[in-house]
Amino acid sequence: MARAHDAHGTLRALAKYGEAILEAHLRNGNRVPDSDDNLGLIETLEHHRLVWRIGDNEDLQLKKVLVQFLDHITESERRRYANAQVDILWQQLSELFLEYKEAKKRSALSDIDRLEGEIKECLADVIEDIRNATEAFATYINTGFAYITDLQLRIRENERVIERAGRLITLFESFRIRELAEQAGSDAFLKRLLLRHLPATLESSQKNLSYALNQLRKMLVRMREDQRLSRMVGAFEAHFINNRGFEPSIDHLDLRYVPEFLNTVEPFQIKGFGDIYDSADDLELIEIAAKARTIPVEIDDKPVPDGVATVNFDVEGETEVEEDDPVEEAIEELIQLVVDGALGERSILASEALASTGLEIDKADWLQAIVSEIESLSDGDQQYIEVIYHQMPHRVYPDNVMISDLTLRYSNAG
Amino acid sequence: MSSPLFERTVTALLQERVICEVSDDELYNYLLMPANQDSVNRFLAQINRTLRQTSAHDAFVCAYLDTSDSDTKDAIRHQFRDVANNLEAFVQFLRLVMMLEANDRPILPGDKLSEGAILDRIAAAPALESKLRSLAEKKVFHTKRADSAGQIRAVLSSLEKMGYLKSVGTSGSLFRATGRWSWLYDAMTFIQTHEGIQGSDDTDSEQMRLH
Numbered sequence: 001m002a003r004a005h006d007a008h009g010t011l012r013a014l015a016k017y018g019e020a021i022l023e024a025h026l027r028n029g030n031r032v033p034d035s036d037d038n039l040g041l042i043e044t045l046e047h048h049r050l051v052w053r054i055g056d057n058e059d060l061q062l063k064k065v066l067v068q069f070l071d072h073i074t075e076s077e078r079r080r081y082a083n084a085q086v087d088i089l090w091q092q093l094s095e096l097f098l099e100y101k102e103a104k105k106r107s108a109l110s111d112i113d114r115l116e117g118e119i120k121e122c123l124a125d126v127i128e129d130i131r132n133a134t135e136a137f138a139t140y141i142n143t144g145f146a147y148i149t150d151l152q153l154r155i156r157e158n159e160r161v162i163e164r165a166g167r168l169i170t171l172f173e174s175f176r177i178r179e180l181a182e183q184a185g186s187d188a189f190l191k192r193l194l195l196r197h198l199p200a201t202l203e204s205s206q207k208n209l210s211y212a213l214n215q216l217r218k219m220l221v222r223m224r225e226d227q228r229l230s231r232m233v234g235a236f237e238a239h240f241i242n243n244r245g246f247e248p249s250i251d252h253l254d255l256r257y258v259p260e261f262l263n264t265v266e267p268f269q270i271k272g273f274g275d276i277y278d279s280a281d282d283l284e285l286i287e288i289a290a291k292a293r294t295i296p297v298e299i300d301d302k303p304v305p306d307g308v309a310t311v312n313f314d315v316e317g318e319t320e321v322e323e324d325d326p327v328e329e330a331i332e333e334l335i336q337l338v339v340d341g342a343l344g345e346r347s348i349l350a351s352e353a354l355a356s357t358g359l360e361i362d363k364a365d366w367l368q369a370i371v372s373e374i375e376s377l378s379d380g381d382q383q384y385i386e387v388i389y390h391q392m393p394h395r396v397y398p399d400n401v402m403i404s405d406l407t408l409r410y411s412n413a414g
Numbered sequence: 415m416s417s418p419l420f421e422r423t424v425t426a427l428l429q430e431r432v433i434c435e436v437s438d439d440e441l442y443n444y445l446l447m448p449a450n451q452d453s454v455n456r457f458l459a460q461i462n463r464t465l466r467q468t469s470a471h472d473a474f475v476c477a478y479l480d481t482s483d484s485d486t487k488d489a490i491r492h493q494f495r496d497v498a499n500n501l502e503a504f505v506q507f508l509r510l511v512m513m514l515e516a517n518d519r520p521i522l523p524g525d526k527l528s529e530g531a532i533l534d535r536i537a538a539a540p541a542l543e544s545k546l547r548s549l550a551e552k553k554v555f556h557t558k559r560a561d562s563a564g565q566i567r568a569v570l571s572s573l574e575k576m577g578y579l580k581s582v583g584t585s586g587s588l589f590r591a592t593g594r595w596s597w598l599y600d601a602m603t604f605i606q607t608h609e610g611i612q613g614s615d616d617t618d619s620e621q622m623r624l625h
Binding site: 149150151154225226227229230232233234235236237239240246247248249250251258259260262263264265266267268 | 427428429430461463466470475476477478481487489490491492493494498499501502505506508509512516518519520522597599600601602603604605606608609611612
């Protein structure tokens with residue numbers, strides 16, 4: 001009972017995962033990818049011992065027993081060997097015709113009936129197998145042998161399939177349909193099979209086969225080129241590893257003959273001026289010129305404060321304290337001293353006055369500030385102060401004079 | 415009367431662009447017509463240039479017609495140095511992608527490369543991370559980014575700038591390989607022959623299976 005229970009379980013599992021199993025068989029070379037999506041499927045197949053694998057990182061493979069069963073139910077085995085099958089059936093058919101001819105010669109009516117039935121069945125099988133055989137090639141083209149990961153093995157399989165297609169074409173060409181048709185006698189159904197259905201099938205199959213063969217050959221050329229490139233990349237990688245710092249060079253070649261690939265041009269800009277001499281272009285040029293500003297317009301990102309409704313000046317009671325300037329105070333004091341006549345007949349040098357203040361100010365600025373202050377005095381006060389400039393002409397520009405100091409004294413003229 | 419397609423095609427060719435179905439499908443289709451090839455060639459011939467196809471017949475490039483002039487030879491040498499200087503980096507990149515894709519063939523024009531898919535595969539195979547790191551240290555792909563995502567982006571962006579990849583879609587993370595790869599393979603074939611670089615089939619197959 002336990003055995004029957006297990007078998008039921010296996011059949012149920014096959015039914016449940018039928019689609020994924022068929023996909024693995026028909027599209028993936030009987031491999032079940034080891035992915036998270038397939039966890040349930042893999043666990044079930046492993047439980048029923050229907051898959052195997054070598055390493056933990058390898059994809060799982062369907063077991064041979066399951067593959068054979070799938071071959072049977074999908075008829076892929078029959079398709080794979082369809083050319084051999086067609087050959088056998090064709091031989092059978094020829095033999096049946098010989099027997100049929102013999103039976104007719106002997107007027108063995110019951111044998112004629114039997115053979116006619118067998119010939120029809122055999123012929124129907126031939127037609128079916130011819131179709132199957134050519135459809136198999138379409139499958140190869142559609143998959144591109146993608147289920148074979150190794151490029152070398154893929155190339156070999158492609159070569160084998162091309163060979164098989166070639167054999168099938170040769171086989172089709174060897175069919176002598178008219179000769180058989182002549183032996184068909186008066187049976188209308190048999191004649192129709194031989195003269196209509198079989199030639200039509202053969203013709204369309206040959207057409208499909210020629211197309212398939214052409215595609216397979218193209219695929220083979222592509223695969224061989226892929227293999228060449230793959231090997232070339234591998235060779236370069238190994239070369240770079242074994243020859244650190246390797247850099248190919250053609251500096252030693254005189255390039256009398258330049259190989260085609262080497263011959264590529266340096267960038268060559270095609271540029272021209274806008275035609276400012278043709279008035280027909282004026283409008284376009286004006287527009288271009290208007291947009292040709294090279295300095296971008298500055299966009300002021302600073303936020304603009306909101307405008308105020310009114311501004312009040314001279315707010316009553318508001319005062320602002322101005323800081324005293326020690327230089328200004330010292331100069332005012334100095335000038336007041338001279339204007340008041342406190343110095344009497346004596347005079348004072350501006351540079352000495354600066355030294356006595358202890359202020360750290362440039363002498364030229366000090367002198368300039370004194371002159372400015374004196375000029376800002378009222379005429380009444382200005383007349384009480386006499387200024388003597390200590391000056392000498394400039395060496396290069398004698399019209400200019402260099403002031404080195406000032407002498408200030410009370411003026412009696414006031 | 416000027417033809418916009420003629421002008422664009424000739425300008426692109428003279429700018430050293432490799433015209434293929436991926437990079438400039440309109441110009442490529444234009445050049446597929448023999449009559450257009452003739453008119454482009456007639457123009458180029460007047461400035462000592464000609465139209466050429468890569469050996470895989472999937473891209474057009476512009477070549478010098480007469481290379482006997484010393485300036486032309488210097489230009490050719492200069493162009494070659496650009497390839498030679500970066501060749502090791504390109505080989506490493508091709509190898510990395512072959513390992514990531516578990517595929518026995520290098521990138522071909524039209525192939526799709528997804529930044530996300532590459533990142534996923536590298537995350538699943540830490541051994542490849544060191545290969546990516548080494549690639550990101552190469553001058554042509556150099557980046558200061560230490561994370562795999564940043565390094566992949568830097569490599570793919572550099573290849574896009576050099577015209578080997580073209581961004582597709584709006585995400586900026588999906589690319590298609592251009593015909594410039596075909597031109598590079600032609601260059602590598604020449605270098606392999608010229609420098610006598612031999613590859614061992616057995617070693618090669620074994621290395622390919624290592625992933």
